[in-house]
Amino acid sequence: MDPRVVVNPRQAQELLTAVTYVGQRGRGRRLMALFACMSYAALRPAEAVGLRLQDCHLPKSGWGRLTIDVSRPEVNTQWTDSDHAHEERGLKHRGRQDVRPVPIPPELVKILREHIAEYGTAKDGCIFSSERGGVVASTAYTEVWQAARLLAFAPAQVASPLAKRPYDLQHAAVSLWLNAGVPAPDVAERAGHSVDVLLRVYAKCIDGQQEIANKRIGDALAA
Known part of the structure; x- marks a missing residue:
């Protein structure tokens, strides 16, 4: 992984704020919490898209928890058993029945609670949906992300690989945890x-x- 894609916490927050200013009819604002799940909980985009209300423990104060067991990657319909562009799958690198508990900080708990209060959930229980109630398409959130980068970054940063893709928010989250001294097995989980x-x-x-x-090395050479 290219370390140049990793944003620091201040830059991540500026990007989340910029997202809320993107598009007409609150298009970006509707997607801010989805990006926050990648930034604060290290979810992959397909995992965030598939997040359901039943997967969330969102207390009024303190840390919460996401229980991740579904991924909804976008695929070519000719390779699926249905006509849908998003196929429900198990987690990457895990068995179909495996789950992954992810503790989430109060900041993300607040963001998710406010999102649910404002937008509700889709018919299938998913927290994130399009304006028409469908699954959020990768083209939609990628367009919002690119526009947010233009608002949040200086021209040199826009031209750089820094947070080029929404997926890079997951890289930033994992890097932050490792830099904070969280043990590698816990970060991996x-x-x-x-x-x-x-x-x-x-x-x-x-x-x-x-x-x-x-x-x-210097200490060893001086010994």
């Missing part, structure tokens, strides 16, 4: 990775590791 993949993919994004390694 929350993000739905194996520890091996986590450390192999995110090793270059752990802030300060190069300085620590240099000090250890």
